[in-house]
Amino acid sequence: MQLSGKNILGNIESAEGKTTFYANNPATGEALEVAFIEATQAEVDKAVVLAEAAFELYRQKSGVERAEFLDTIAEELAQLESTLVARCTLETGLPEGRLKGELGRTTGQLRLFANLLREGSWVDARIDRANPDRTPVPKPDTRQMQIALGPVGVFGASNFPLAFSVAGGDTASALAAGCPVVVKAHPAHPGTSELVGKAIAKAAEDCNMPNGVFSLVQGAAIAVGQAIVRHPLIKAIGFTGSFRGGKALFDEAARRDEPIPVYAEMGSSNPVFMLPGVIAQNSETLATGLAGSVQLGVGQFCTNPGITIIQNSEHANKFEKELEKQITASESATMLTEAIQNNFASGLESLKSKNKVTSVGKGNQSEGGAQGIAEVLSTTASDFIADKEMEEEVFGPTTLLVKSNNKDEMLQIARNLNGHLTATVHGTPKDLEDYADLLKLLERKVGRLLINAFPTGVEVCHSMVHGGPFPATSDARMTSVGTAAITRFTRPICYQGFPDSLLPEALKEANPLNILRLEDGTYVMPK
Numbered sequence: 001m002q003l004s005g006k007n008i009l010g011n012i013e014s015a016e017g018k019t020t021f022y023a024n025n026p027a028t029g030e031a032l033e034v035a036f037i038e039a040t041q042a043e044v045d046k047a048v049v050l051a052e053a054a055f056e057l058y059r060q061k062s063g064v065e066r067a068e069f070l071d072t073i074a075e076e077l078a079q080l081e082s083t084l085v086a087r088c089t090l091e092t093g094l095p096e097g098r099l100k101g102e103l104g105r106t107t108g109q110l111r112l113f114a115n116l117l118r119e120g121s122w123v124d125a126r127i128d129r130a131n132p133d134r135t136p137v138p139k140p141d142t143r144q145m146q147i148a149l150g151p152v153g154v155f156g157a158s159n160f161p162l163a164f165s166v167a168g169g170d171t172a173s174a175l176a177a178g179c180p181v182v183v184k185a186h187p188a189h190p191g192t193s194e195l196v197g198k199a200i201a202k203a204a205e206d207c208n209m210p211n212g213v214f215s216l217v218q219g220a221a222i223a224v225g226q227a228i229v230r231h232p233l234i235k236a237i238g239f240t241g242s243f244r245g246g247k248a249l250f251d252e253a254a255r256r257d258e259p260i261p262v263y264a265e266m267g268s269s270n271p272v273f274m275l276p277g278v279i280a281q282n283s284e285t286l287a288t289g290l291a292g293s294v295q296l297g298v299g300q301f302c303t304n305p306g307i308t309i310i311q312n313s314e315h316a317n318k319f320e321k322e323l324e325k326q327i328t329a330s331e332s333a334t335m336l337t338e339a340i341q342n343n344f345a346s347g348l349e350s351l352k353s354k355n356k357v358t359s360v361g362k363g364n365q366s367e368g369g370a371q372g373i374a375e376v377l378s379t380t381a382s383d384f385i386a387d388k389e390m391e392e393e394v395f396g397p398t399t400l401l402v403k404s405n406n407k408d409e410m411l412q413i414a415r416n417l418n419g420h421l422t423a424t425v426h427g428t429p430k431d432l433e434d435y436a437d438l439l440k441l442l443e444r445k446v447g448r449l450l451i452n453a454f455p456t457g458v459e460v461c462h463s464m465v466h467g468g469p470f471p472a473t474s475d476a477r478m479t480s481v482g483t484a485a486i487t488r489f490t491r492p493i494c495y496q497g498f499p500d501s502l503l504p505e506a507l508k509e510a511n512p513l514n515i516l517r518l519e520d521g522t523y524v525m526p527k
Contacts, residue, residue: 001083001195005036007043008197010050010212011205016040021220023190026093026341026370027334036190039217044182044227050212051151051180052233057210059148059178062505063117063513066176069207070114073167074107076199084195088161091189093334093370098297099162106162109169109460109481113176116462116483121516121526122146124492125506129520140497143507146490148178150235153228155249156186156193157240158336159300164480165189166196166216169460170238170263173485179235180213184228187220188337194218229253229262236489239264240302240480243393243471250474263488264474265467267393268421269306269400270455273410273442274319275427275435276311278452283319286426290399291326291374293454295363298333298372299397300340303422303455306393309381309402309413320401323376324361331364332371335396341370344396348375351394356383360401372396381409385416407435414441419469419476422448422455445469447476 005020006013019038022031039047061069077084085099092099116122123145130141152174156165163169166183174181185193197216204213217224229237229252237253239246239262246264253262274286293305310316335341351357356379363374374397381404384390390400404410417423423442427435432451442449447468458466458481466481467473473480478488495502500509511517514526 001080001198003034003191003194005034005194005218007037007039007218008194008201008216009043009047010054010215011201014043014046016043019221021187021190023091023188024338025090026337027368029338029369032090032191034191036218038219038221039224041223041227044217044224045231047182047212047215047217048151048228048231048233050215051182054180054210054212055148055150058180058213061178061209063120065207066178067114067117069203069209070110070117070172070175072203072207073200074110076203077103077107077167077196080195080199084192087195088189088192091192092161092336094161094336102160102162105460106167109163110167110172112460112483113172113486116486117176119515120506120513122483122486123506123515125515125517127507127517127519142494142496143498143503144492144494145504145506146487147493149489149491150179151233152179152181152489153234153237154181154183155225155237155239155241156183156189158186158188158340159297159302160240161186161189161192162196164240166193167200169480169485170240174238174489175213177486177489179489182215182217182228182234184225185216185218187218190218225249226252230256232256232258234260236260237262237264238480238488241266243267246474261488262474263478263480265302265421265480266471266473267302267395268468268472269391269393270303270420270422270424271307271309271417272305272424272454273414273426273438274308274310275425275431276313276315277428277431278426279310279313279319280315281428283315284322287319287322288326289454291323291330293456294376294399295330295374295397296456298335299344299374300336300395301456303458304395305399305424305455307391307402308399309404309410311404311406311410316403320360320378323401327361327363327374327376330374332366332373334368335370335372338370340395341372344372344394347394347396348377348398351377351390351400354379354387354390356380357390374398376401378403381405381413385412388418391418410435411438411441414438414445417445419472420446421466421468421472422446422450424450424453424455426452447472447479
């Protein structure tokens, strides 16, 4: 499959713009082949208008038809593996094995949503039958279910060029809900984005989906993304990236004549609490595990453990020394972009410039550009509590070791935390019993709470929550990973007094879809 550098507007390629840009190999700094053409305002408008026209047809497709579409996208991507991985490696510096795994995650979540659609109960059908004999007034027949919002704008992420980008979780969940999608490709990997976009476009054609169910626009300038958010036909936004970027989109959407939801995942420091008992038993094992988690993917995961809280003790000192040993023996690796590497370096320097923040250990620099060198910093609990800036995410292979004197300081740290995607507690059974109040505090601060694990693995499944209170996300009620993500792009509708022939299949009296429904206050299992 050849790259054209053009935008994909439904079933055509478009190149109306005059501004071009190139992808860069972060390991060498060299520009890669193919000039990508920045989408014009007119092209964005065409994409969204096509999406609106497609919505009238696509929203009426059955769950089985949409499932077939998602499965076909997954198959197209699987067939494209060698070409896709080769280009993505050049654009991101990520190793082949990581990208093959990420492609598997991408196709897996598409198939997961396809299975959800075939089963059908996700629409949350609720039925309250009429009672004409009720006094003092008769009870009407009312029936509720979830329906699609309309065209959705999706912004590709830098750190997951496949699983959180063009065919990632936002696109998969929006298409599953019945919403056409207009994707703004991330400028760091435009070639990867075009290859994935073409695979989705082909799947749409093969499945006889309406023209405009998917479009992809390219652009290094913020104007392209702004045009999507501002367009009056766009009904929701999905975004994964920095706090600055996500908040800007949220504010832009709020200024519209018709404000729309922006589901922005904006980063997190993911605090890890190491309790005294488990540190006494497993200090070296925990240090090794933390060092690996901090450096996984060169620290470029939104679930990177950026803060680690311990209590001062002899065993905590052993933990720190082993962590220092692990980090100082490590080699640097290529980060996704030069800009990300620069931001990482400046974030570390900003932290180290603060009073009583010291370096525990730093890794070694390898050859190549955009190198992320792992480093662990340290401070006291009192200084951490006094300076909220220490809690902010530094995107890269680092963690800030926060040393507390007692349980009360640990609890105070937890109580003062902002919102994060995850929090982790390592402890023995007795630790966990003694610190049950810590767990209760953390429930209010995060979307996912882990025991005796590290947060950098995010399972794609029905029960996963990849979200959390602000500023980790713009809406703590939602998740961007797992099948519950579909409800970001739906809304409830109630049908009152409808004859059975006019009701959607999910609400018909005979339950032709054979789905789980809430009928007259009781869940009725499918037959």
